[in-house]
Amino acid sequence: xxxxxxxxxxxxxxxxxxxxxxxxYFGYPITPQSEILETLTLRQPWLETGMVVLxxxxxxxxxxxxxxxxxxxxxxxxSSSSPGISLKxxxxxxxxxxxxxxxVVNVVRGGPGLGTIQxxxxxxxxxxxxxxxGDYKLIVLAPASVQEMNDFVDLGFELAFKYRxxxxxxxxxxxxxxxxxxxxxPVKPRWTNEEVIKLNGSWATTGKTADRPRNVATSxxxxxxxxxxxxxxxxxxxxxxxxxxxxxxxxxxxDAEYLFVAYGSSSRICQKAIDLxxxxxxxxxxxxxxxxxxxxxxxxxxxxxxxxxxxxxxMSAGQMVEDVRLAVNGKVKVxxxxxxxxxxxxxxxxxxxxxxxxxxx
Amino acid sequence: MSDIKDIIKDENLVxxxxxxxxxxVMHYCPGCSxxxxxxxxxxxxxxxGIQEKTIGISPVGCSVLAYNYLDIDWQEAAHGRAPALATAxxxxxxxxxxxxxxxxxxxxxxxTAEIMHACNRGENxxxxxxxxxxxxxxxxxxxxxxxxxxxxATSPYGRDIKLNGHPLIITELIAQLPGTSYxxxxxxxxxxxxxxxxxxxxxxxxxxxxKKGTSFVEVVSxxxxxxxxxPVKSNEWMVxxxxxxxxxxxxxDE
Ligand SMILES: Cc1ncc(C[n+]2csc(CCOP(=O)(O)OP(=O)(O)O)c2C)c(N)n1
Numbered sequence: 001x002x003x004x005x006x007x008x009x010x011x012x013x014x015x016x017x018x019x020x021x022x023x024x025y026f027g028y029p030i031t032p033q034s035e036i037l038e039t040l041t042l043r044q045p046w047l048e049t050g051m052v053v054l055x056x057x058x059x060x061x062x063x064x065x066x067x068x069x070x071x072x073x074x075x076x077x078x079s080s081s082s083p084g085i086s087l088k089x090x091x092x093x094x095x096x097x098x099x100x101x102x103x104v105v106n107v108v109r110g111g112p113g114l115g116t117i118q119x120x121x122x123x124x125x126x127x128x129x130x131x132x133x134g135d136y137k138l139i140v141l142a143p144a145s146v147q148e149m150n151d152f153v154d155l156g157f158e159l160a161f162k163y164r165x166x167x168x169x170x171x172x173x174x175x176x177x178x179x180x181x182x183x184x185x186p187v188k189p190r191w192t193n194e195e196v197i198k199l200n201g202s203w204a205t206t207g208k209t210a211d212r213p214r215n216v217a218t219s220x221x222x223x224x225x226x227x228x229x230x231x232x233x234x235x236x237x238x239x240x241x242x243x244x245x246x247x248x249x250x251x252x253x254x255d256a257e258y259l260f261v262a263y264g265s266s267s268r269i270c271q272k273a274i275d276l277x278x279x280x281x282x283x284x285x286x287x288x289x290x291x292x293x294x295x296x297x298x299x300x301x302x303x304x305x306x307x308x309x310x311x312x313x314x315m316s317a318g319q320m321v322e323d324v325r326l327a328v329n330g331k332v333k334v335x336x337x338x339x340x341x342x343x344x345x346x347x348x349x350x351x352x353x354x355x356x357x358x359x360x361x
Numbered sequence: 362m363s364d365i366k367d368i369i370k371d372e373n374l375v376x377x378x379x380x381x382x383x384x385x386v387m388h389y390c391p392g393c394s395x396x397x398x399x400x401x402x403x404x405x406x407x408x409x410g411i412q413e414k415t416i417g418i419s420p421v422g423c424s425v426l427a428y429n430y431l432d433i434d435w436q437e438a439a440h441g442r443a444p445a446l447a448t449a450x451x452x453x454x455x456x457x458x459x460x461x462x463x464x465x466x467x468x469x470x471x472x473t474a475e476i477m478h479a480c481n482r483g484e485n486x487x488x489x490x491x492x493x494x495x496x497x498x499x500x501x502x503x504x505x506x507x508x509x510x511x512x513x514a515t516s517p518y519g520r521d522i523k524l525n526g527h528p529l530i531i532t533e534l535i536a537q538l539p540g541t542s543y544x545x546x547x548x549x550x551x552x553x554x555x556x557x558x559x560x561x562x563x564x565x566x567x568x569x570x571x572k573k574g575t576s577f578v579e580v581v582s583x584x585x586x587x588x589x590x591x592p593v594k595s596n597e598w599m600v601x602x603x604x605x606x607x608x609x610x611x612x613x614d615e
Binding site: 026054060061064069072094207216218220 | 412414432434436442453477
């Protein structure tokens with residue numbers, strides 16, 4: 001029997017982690033995502049599944065604990081909000097460089113700096129263009145509901161292990177704090193040590209046995225020719241991800257003359273804006289990227305052939321709009337509309353922006 | 362003349378390289394303490410029969426490539442973060458022998474928070490701390506442990522306490538933390554010191570088996586390239602100048 005509950009987005013991240021057989025969570029409190037660590041420490045999964053939950057001394061320590069656990073071939077995760085995610089960038093690029101799978105959750109708040117504890121989507125660049133140094137990519141999933149907060153924990157781990165690459169859930173303070181009905185995932189047992197060796201034994205530090213060479217988790221390669229070779233390997237992996245893992249949703253696009261492109265909570269606002277616009281006779285649809293890397297470039301290109309103009313709606317000063325423009329490549333007009341610094345646009349504001357910037361403009 | 366092969370027989374052997382040490386040529390400068398300490402750790406691992414159960418965490422510093430020399434599974438950490446990695450490995454694999462191997466810049470400067478909190482939590486790990494009072498890898502800059510008046514690439518007129526503060530005697534701070542059970546300061550400048558240091562490393566690893574919490578072995582070390590002294594002179598300089606500040610001996614043994 002499926003289990004339904006009314007839960008906050010943050011709480012469901014914790015619940016989904018336990019249910020998907022996560023081995024360890026390492027985190028540090030920060031609003032608006034502290035409920036993740038709070039829920040975990042209240043649930044005490046170590047008594048139930050043996051999952052490790054540890055409050056680290058900092059986000060820097062937490063992401064490096066993730067590195068240590070990931071290098072053991074285990075399912076490990078961390079979560080934070082924008083300022084804490086900035087601190088994690090060093091660890092994230094090391095994880096990408098050592099090709100270690102893990103799950104990172106960012107419940108974004110407004111910035112820059114200490115900013116505000118209110119929701120924002122201003123960490124898009126950091127998430128998809130490489131917040132740390134070097135040529136690397138994260139697999140970035142953008143949930144638009146509490147249900148997707150639940151589902152993307154499992155999906156994030158699945159993709160992370162499939163490609164041996166860190167995965168990021170890019171959420172925001174709205175989705176994290178909002179309560180919705182959610183269908184909980186079935187409980188999966190954690191991998192046994194034997195299963196870890198079977199699945200990840202070719203690279204994980206499980207203890208060097210006589211039958212194999214030593215496994216080393218490292219991102220160091222001092223020989224630049226070999227470092228370039230390794231970078232080629234990474235790029236080939238990202239290309240494969242781009243080819244195989246694009247996920248997006250189209251709403252009211254069949255007869256659309258105009259298009260919203262929006263992810264996460266902005267896409268929820270756009271859904272209401274579609275209803276309001278259509279009452280006025282404006283035929284507008286929504287393309288919602290679910291994966292931000294890989295980005296649904298082709299799907300946007302195809303829509304650009306059909307519509308008269310596109311409005312990218314984000315709670316930022318205009319970040320994802322750059323990728324929309326790259327996809328559209330001048331075919332039709334693309335504008336950005338956003339509120340930021342913790343402000344959330346109303347559906348009416350979005351319709352007005354569509355009228356002013358795209359239809360009249 | 363007899364062939365060397367006829368001489369190398371088990372009954373004639375007084376010394377054998379441990380098989381935990383690989384045949385890779387070490388990149389360390391002649392006279393550097395890192396190589397000796399690597400050998401001691403490798404010997405302890407072999408003698409305790411824990412090669413399959415040991416996971417090493419290498420730092421950023423001259424020993425970043427330690428994983429080329431000890432034939433065990435390794436994780437290479439970002440600068441200063443080895444104790445955080447070790448924490449996770451220890452929590453996820455309580456049956457394993459986890460150790461970090463860190464320089465003074467790594468442990469006592471950029472990684473101060475990580476080492477303090479790992480020791481304070483009493484992570485069941487060994488910390489090998491190579492204190493050579495300098496940043497070896499990056500070409501001899503000032504370390505937190507650089508002595509007063511000591512010349513380095515970034516203290517060319519000698520470390521000025523007013524400008525740079527005092528040498529950080531971090532091992533004494535570590536010994537204050539209830540999470541640590543064994544805290545000792547060793548050196549490897551004489552055969553006798555090497556034997557003593559090995560005993561300390563062995564005890565530290567044995568403590569893991571007994572779930573005693575964190576064991577911390579500082580090795581006061583030389584960096585003859587960074588110090589711009591010959592290996593022999595470096596040893597003399599270390600005894601004369603380092604030992605009064607970083608006094609060898611056990612700080613804690615519970
Ligand atoms: C984040 C970061 N900052 C700086 C460096 C450059 N760096 C590499 S090694 C090192 C100092 C190492 O000194 P120490 O820990 O004393 O070890 P040693 O080389 O003397 O053995 C520094 C500053 C780096 N690799 N990463």
